[in-house]
Amino acid sequence: MLHVSDIHAYYGQSHVLQGVSLDVGKGEVVSLLGRNGSGKTTTLLTIMGYLSPAPGAITWDGQQIGGLPPYRISRMGLGFVPQERGIFPSLTVLENLTVAARRGLRGEWTLDRVLDLFPRLRERAANRGSQLSGGEQQMLSIGRALLLNPSLLILDEPSEGLAPLIVQEIIAILHEVRAGGLPILIVEQNIRAAFAVASRHYILSKGRVCFTGTTDELRDNEAALHQHLGV
Template identity: 50%
Template sequence: MLLVEGLQASYGDSRVLFGIDLAVARGEVVTLLGRNGMGKTTTVRSIFGLLRPAGGRVSVNGRDLTAAAPHLIARAGLGLVPEGRQVFAPLTVEENLIATARGSGKAKWTLDKVYRLFPRLKERRRNMGDQLSGGEQQMLAVGRALMTNPALIVLDEATEGLAPLIRDEIWSCLRHLKDEGEAILVIDKNVDALIRFADRHVVIEKGHVVWSGSTPELVSTPDVKTRFLQV
C-alpha cells in the first residue's frame, strides 16, 4: 500500500536521510523506531510532501507520489496525526472533526463512530481545541485523521508527553484500529507497548535503516533495543 524506496532528504546543505526503505501493507501495523534526531519525523514529512525529498520514491497503491503536494497525498489515502497534535485551536472539537471529513454517506469513519471510539470527545464536543488536555488533544488528532477515511494512518510520536493512563487509552485505540483492518505506521518510544500489537518494525539511526524485521525477530534480538533505541 505504502512503499518508500531509497528516500533521501536534506535541510539546506545538511543531508538527513540516506536512502530510507519501508513498506506498509493493507491491514498491517509497522513502527518506525529510533532515538531522537535520527530522522523519523523527517521521513514522515517527506512522505507527506511537507519536505521535498532529495531522492528516492514514495508510492501509494502503486501511484508515484514523490514530492506531491500534501493535499494530493491526503486524497491518495494517507492520514496524518502530526507530532505536537496541531489541533485547530479556534474550532470546537466537533468542528475540528467535521473540518477534515471526507467520504460519502457510506464512509467507514463518521462523527458518531469517532465518538464511540473516544467517548470523551463527545463529552467535550463543544469545547474549543485549546481547552482540551494533552491527552484529549491527541484523541482529537487521531479522530480528525480518521475522519479523512484514510487507507493508512500515520502517527508521529503517538503518546509523547501523555500520562500513563492516557497512553494506555491510545494503545487500546490503535489495537482497535488494527482489529478494524486499518493500516498504521506509528512512531513512538514505547517499544514494549508497540510490540504487543505491531507486525513489523523499522529502526533508523542517523538517517539510515539499521534494522528491520517482525515483532518475533525484534523480541529475539534484544541488542537492537540496546544499541539503537535506548538513551
Template identity: 65%
Template sequence: MLDIDHVNAYYSDSHVLHDVSLHVEKGQVTTLLGRNGAGKTTTLLTIMGYLAPRDGRVSYEGQDISGMAPHRISHLGIGFVPQERGVFPSLTVEENLTVAARPGRTHRWSLATIYELFPRLQERRNNLGFQLSGGEQQMVSIARALMLNPSLILLDEPSEGLAPLIVQEIVNIVALLKAEGLGILLIEQNLGVALELSDTHYILDKGAVCFTGTSDALRNNEKILGAHLSV
C-alpha cells in the first residue's frame, strides 16, 4: 500500500536520505531499524509531507503523494504517531482525542471503540495531557491517530522510555491493529519488540538502507545485529 521509491531528502544542504526504497503491505508490520541519527524519523517525515523528497517518489495506494501537504496525506488515510508524542498538555485526554477527529460517516474508530481498546484512557478522560504518564501519553498519541480512521499507521518509537509492562500493552495494540488489516510502519529500537511484531525489517545506516529481510533472516545475521542494533 505504501511505496517509497529511490527517495533522497535533505535538510537544507544536508543530504540525509540516500536513495531509500521501501515497501509496506496491508495487514503487515514493517519495521525500520537503525542507530540514532540513521534517518528513521526523517523517513516518516518525508512520507507525511513534512519534508519533500528532492527526488524519488512516495506513493500510497498507487497515488503519488510526494510533496503533498501533511493534512492531505493524513486525510488520504495515513496516521502518524510522532516520536515526541505531541499530546496537548493543557487539553484533557478526551479533548486530545476529539480535536482532530472527523465526524460524519460511521467508522471503525470512535470515542466509544477507542475507550474499549484503551480502558485506561477512559478512566483518565478528564485528566489534562501534562498529568499523564509516558505510557498514557503514548496511548493518547496512538488513539488520536486512530480517530482519523487510517488504513496505514506510522509509529515512531512507541516503546521508547516505557516500562516493560506498558511496552507489552503497546505491542498488543499494534498486533491487534495488524490483525484488523491495517498496514503498519514501525520504528523500533527494541529488537525483541521488532522481532515479535514484524514481518519485514529494513535497517538504515547513515540514511541508506543496508538490510532488508524477514525476522528469521535478521535473527541469524549476527554481523548486521552487532553493527546496527547494539546487541
C-alpha cells in the first residue's frame, strides 16, 4: 500500500536521508528503528509531505504522493501522530477530538468509539490539552489521528518519555487498532515496544536502511541490535 523508494532529504546543506526505501503492506505493522538522529522523523515528515522526497518516489495505494502538501496526504488516508504530539494545548480534550473529527473522512472511528478506546480521555474530556499528563497527551494525539479515519496510521515514538505502565497501555491500544486491520508504521527507540506491536522492522543508520527483517530475524541478529540500536 505504502511504497517509499530511494528518498533523499536535506536540511540546508546537510544530506540527512540518503536513499531510504521501505514498504508497508495491507494490514501490516512495520517499525522504523534507529538511534537518535538516524533520520526516523525525517523519513516520516517526508512521507507526510512536510519535506520534499527529491529525488525518490512515494506511492500510496498506487498514487504518487511525493511532493503533495500535508493536508492532501492526510485526506488521502494517512493519519500521523507526530513526535511532539501536535495537540492544541488551549483546547479541551473534547474540542481537540471534535476538530480532528470534522477534518476527517467518515468511517468507523467516531468520537464515541475513540472515547471507548481511551477511557482516560473520557474522564478528562473537559480538561485542556496543557493539563494532561504525557501519556494522556499521547492518547489524545492517537485519538485525533484515528478520528481522521485513516487507512494507515503513522506514529513517531509514541512511547517516548512515558512510564512503563503507560507504554503498556499504549501498546494494548495499538493491538486493538491492529486487530481491526489498520496497517501501522511506527517509529520507535524502545525495541520492546517495537517487538510488541510490529511484525517487520527497518533499522536506519545515518539516513540509510541498514537492516530489514521480521521480529524473529531481528531478535536473532545481535550484531544489528548492538551496533545500530545499542541493545
